[in-house]
Amino acid sequence: MLEANDLACLKGDRLLFRGLSRRMASGEMLRIAGPNGVGKTSLLRILCGLAMPEYGNVVWKGKDTRRDREHFHRELLYLGHSAAQNDLLTPLENLRFACDASGDAPAEADCVAALERIGLGAQIDLPARVLSQGQRRRVGLARLFLSSSRPLWVLDEPFTALDVAAVADLAATLSRHCEAGGVVILTTHQDAPFDKPPAVLDLAEVAC
């Protein structure tokens, strides 16, 4: 479904990696590995279309993602380093805005259920500024429960700042998404309890 063709990434004037090609079929999960500063986040941002590769292109379902941006972004969920939470809004408001702005518009009850499931049932009406870092990230992750219709999930360090139970639940959710035919690409520092360990792409191999 997703093809990365001969990607090269330039940061400042340093070439981070080049000649990166990879095809992913539906149902695949891929972990991007490599030491800090090798360009894991840069690669994810290139795959999503937030950053332009220095060279090469990304193809989704046979179409260049830059040519067909709107269709590609309708099928993509990206959760980055920052939680995309505004301090003045409550988790529920932040979640609903994130969904509305991306064109999903789920019902309020579904949003509440998603937040309860990720363990924020008690914080639903508190402003985000009083939440801990881990709680903020979980608000972002709650979107996973509302976005099963988007086949491609790209997640940057989804497991950081989560407790053990939440990590297990998240890993199970990701596995289920792949079983249902989705594609998951993620970076992670810690070992997550996946039933079937994901394929690994080691960026150090293509680094310059």
Add this chain to the structure above:
Amino acid sequence: MNSLLGPFLAVLRRDLMLAWRGRADVLVTLAFFVVVVCLFPFGVGPETNQLRAIAPGVLWVAALLSTLLSLHRLFAQDHIDGTLEQLLLSPEPTPLWVTAKVMAHWIVTGLPLVIAAPGLALLFDVEQGALGVLTLSLALGTPILALLGAVGAALTLGLRGGGVLLALLVLPLFVPVLIFGAGAVDAHLGGTGADAHLLLLAGGLLGALALTPFACAAALRIAVE
């Protein structure tokens, strides 16, 4: 249609709600406007005829500076907390929600100036018949300032010294708006009628609405890269 308007309305509603929760920030812009306008008599002297003559220019320059003062806030918070990235990944066209953000920004920072201006004009003894023209010129002109300024704000997003740079970038672009805006009031007072000025401002507003969201969208994509 509904799906197109969805993100537009979501952004508009959220930004207005945020402005309401952070009311103090918003009032600062209005207070700045009032203070700048009130400083001029101290600079040029209390002579009524002179004050009457400079009033349109003073009100317009003050409105322009107030707009400039609040511009850097337009995308800054969303840029820091990652919301901007998520918005750029929205499948809907970027210029659409950019317009929503600018519109919310104008409602919050520009509209209060438009409403306050006639009252302040009375401090300068501006003829009452001209107040309508002044208000109308500001109502047409300040959205243009916000739209042009949004491009500058997007270009300078996250830069050191971005505020000063933003001023340098957009002030030359503001000049035509200032000329036609303040000129409208002068033309009305001079008896030639303000229609031509106001029509040009309206035309400028349409042009800015049509073009700047695209420039702004491109600038935002560059800024998050």
Add this chain to the structure above:
Amino acid sequence: MTTDTLNRAERSRSLFRFAAPQVFYPIAGRLAPWFAGIAAVLTVVGLYIGFFVAPTDFQQGEVYRVIFIHVPAAWMSMLIYLVMAFWAAVGLVMNTRLSFMMSQALAPTGAMFCFVALWTGALWGKPTWGTYWVWDARLTSQLLLLFLYLGFIALTRAIEDSRRADRAGAIIALVGAINVPIIYFSVQWWNTLHQGASVSLTKAPSMATTMLSGMLIMALAAWAYTFAVAFWRVRSLILERERHTDWVGAELEAEAKRQ
């Protein structure tokens, strides 16, 4: 990944990305001294005509001779902004780095001509109008053009990432170029005091042929100067941007050996 795709990638990368600046670098280096020489000769000839050959103006006396610098500088400052915007547009559409570098190499020269035009205009204004500055349409739009140049230069210098700097600069150059006619029109509306254009194509030139030829020679000198300076500047931009590539390393080594 197979060796074949790697080779293909290698080849096209060098063709598409690095070749253009790499090829242009020596060409610019060879052309720049020629243009500098032409500029020097034309300036001497033009100034000689302007200061010694051209007749004294019966209205303005000797003061008018400043137009031999003022008018070409004003022409050049406007033209360079348009050329900058043109390269910016080419860069945004075709995604070629050299065009961004070209527009950045031109900006300081344009700003310099703009400043010269303002300065000489003020010197001309004092004896002619009795004041260094009047807020007339052309002086004011020239001043705003200078601000546009300064904004462009400041923005491209403030952004450290060269790719972001290139494209952000290109956007502001284009926005500025769209606004230049609007600014000009609005300023003219606001105030029209200035004498009509000195050189007009539609009506017969109101000045002596020697004056006109002196001015045109000075204009050509300004063109040649712009080419020379822009080429030199674009060369150093290329070196700075591509210092991590092999060919720049080789180039610098060769340079060091020659000295």
